[in-house]
Amino acid sequence: MTTAMVAAGRRSVVDHENGPILFRAFPGGYEPAHSLTSAQRALLGAFVDTDETTGSIGGNWLWFRAAGLPENREGIAALLRTYP
Numbered sequence: 001m002t003t004a005m006v007a008a009g010r011r012s013v014v015d016h017e018n019g020p021i022l023f024r025a026f027p028g029g030y031e032p033a034h035s036l037t038s039a040q041r042a043l044l045g046a047f048v049d050t051d052e053t054t055g056s057i058g059g060n061w062l063w064f065r066a067a068g069l070p071e072n073r074e075g076i077a078a079l080l081r082t083y084p
Helices: 002-008 011-025 040-054 060-065 072-083
Strands: none
Touching: 011 040, 011 060, 011 072
């Protein structure tokens, strides 16, 4: 369900819900030594897929930083390519 909310790409969701969803998906922060779970991959993929139309990554860069993740679409896409 949370991935669907991100994929919906509505501005109110971006502003008020995507950041907390992201933070809950990475409660202790992203740890490069551990593989992403399938749920984390799906969530980050939804952010990448909708970012051009919603600005969801750039609009939530503080949440991405707090979770220890890249703060831009290219960085998230590269991270997803790292874990096939």
